[in-house]
Amino acid sequence: MKNRALPVRCGVAAIAWAALWAQTAGVMSLLPPARLRVPRTGLVEYSLKAAVEPGYHVNSDKPNDEYLIPLRLSWDPGAVEVLAVKFPKPLLEKSDFSEQPLSVFTGNFEIVTQFKRAAGATPGPGLLTGKLRYQACNDKMCLPPKNIVVKVPLLVE
Amino acid sequence: MQFRVLGSPAAAVVLVGLILALGGCSSGSSRAEAASSAKPPEKRKPAPDFQLKDANGQMFRLSDYKGKVVLLNFWATWCGPCKIEIPWFVDFERTYKDRGFAVIGIALDDDGWAVVKPYVERRQMNYRVAMGSPEIEQLYGGGEGIESLPTTFIIDRQSRVADIHVGLLGKSDYKDEIEELLAANDRVETTRQSIP
Numbered sequence: 001m002k003n004r005a006l007p008v009r010c011g012v013a014a015i016a017w018a019a020l021w022a023q024t025a026g027v028m029s030l031l032p033p034a035r036l037r038v039p040r041t042g043l044v045e046y047s048l049k050a051a052v053e054p055g056y057h058v059n060s061d062k063p064n065d066e067y068l069i070p071l072r073l074s075w076d077p078g079a080v081e082v083l084a085v086k087f088p089k090p091l092l093e094k095s096d097f098s099e100q101p102l103s104v105f106t107g108n109f110e111i112v113t114q115f116k117r118a119a120g121a122t123p124g125p126g127l128l129t130g131k132l133r134y135q136a137c138n139d140k141m142c143l144p145p146k147n148i149v150v151k152v153p154l155l156v157e
Numbered sequence: 158m159q160f161r162v163l164g165s166p167a168a169a170v171v172l173v174g175l176i177l178a179l180g181g182c183s184s185g186s187s188r189a190e191a192a193s194s195a196k197p198p199e200k201r202k203p204a205p206d207f208q209l210k211d212a213n214g215q216m217f218r219l220s221d222y223k224g225k226v227v228l229l230n231f232w233a234t235w236c237g238p239c240k241i242e243i244p245w246f247v248d249f250e251r252t253y254k255d256r257g258f259a260v261i262g263i264a265l266d267d268d269g270w271a272v273v274k275p276y277v278e279r280r281q282m283n284y285r286v287a288m289g290s291p292e293i294e295q296l297y298g299g300g301e302g303i304e305s306l307p308t309t310f311i312i313d314r315q316s317r318v319a320d321i322h323v324g325l326l327g328k329s330d331y332k333d334e335i336e337e338l339l340a341a342n343d344r345v346e347t348t349r350q351s352i353p
Contacts, residue, residue, distance in 0.1 A: 067234045067276070097237040097325060135235060140324035141305040142236040144265065 026146045027053040027136045036128060036154040038080055038117045047110045048150065057104035058134040060090035064103045069135035069145050073111055076129045079121035079156050083114040096139050121156050128152040195334050201317035204310065205296040209287035212277055220316065225257045226338045227312040231289065233265045234276045236306040238325035243280050245328040249335060250284040256339050257314065260284035263293060265303060313338050
């Protein structure tokens with residue numbers, strides 16, 4: 001008997017495998033994202049787990065200097081609609097190179113996105129892509145802004 | 158998780174290699190904390206020449222500065238440690254200009270002059286500032302470009318790289334090094350003048 005579930009399983013596995021990679025750039029990385037299940041109705045909150053290497057910080061989404069580059073998470077259009085991106089409360093960190101404390105993220109933290117199913121989205125597996133843009137420094141130096149390509153396996157119900 | 162100072166391991170290898178090739182000194186945060194001292198003249202490598210346009214729209218080359226001690230500083234408006242150094246460089250330009258010294262700032266902002274020019278005016282930067290280009294980043298940073306800011310090259314009067322500093326240093330470290338290079342060359346000038 002033909003196993004009809006096999007192609008679907010292979011597709012999901014391929015998407016999940018792809019999602020394991022390309023989630024890091026420079027001193028910041030994202031843990032391999034869990035699958036996003038998109039319900040037929042209502043909202044879903046999805047958490048991305050980020051990590052900044054010890055000794056470094058990244059600017060928060062609302063840095064307190066107009067020249068600093070904020071942390072930004074953007075999602076490509078697709079099977080889901082983005083309702084909100086929520087960053088954690090930033091740390092106010094004193095630095096050798098700033099008179100006022102910097103608004104930053106360090107170590108491990110989570111970024112939560114609220115999604116809802118997009119009108120006309122086809123049920124089934126897929127891949128949601130996005131971009132996390134950050135700029136990192138330590139006490140002595142800064143690194144140029146970088147982008148992390150985010151790939152999230154999703155299942156539209 | 159693997160600790161990386163630079164953007165990628167490959168970039169780190171390239172930049173460290175280039176820094177060793179140009180100046181024969183170490184790089185990274187440990188370098189930033191170390192006291193500075195110019196390399197002996199016989200160990201210095203030629204500083205790669207380049208041509209850029211400055212904030213006034215004037216084209217210039219590094220080779221125009223032959224005979225001067227040059228502090229070549231790669232920076233950006235979003236770089237906090239760079240902001241600390243700028244008043245020092247303004248002071249150096251004012252203090253040592255008449256002894257054959259110049260500061261050149263190379264800005265690496267993606268948004269270009271639109272963001273850099275107002276910043277230069279607000280900070281009253283009295284030295285020459287130019288926008289970086291992929292070419293100069295290749296010349297001074299290797300394949301991945303300049304990966305950490307600030308990065309500063311100290312160039313002697315013979316257009317050789319006397320030292321490279323990656324990261325924030327103390328003002329006195331720069332001052333000592335500039336005075337050392339100016340004095341060494343002053344001695345050469347004095348000796349030459351005394352020969353009948």
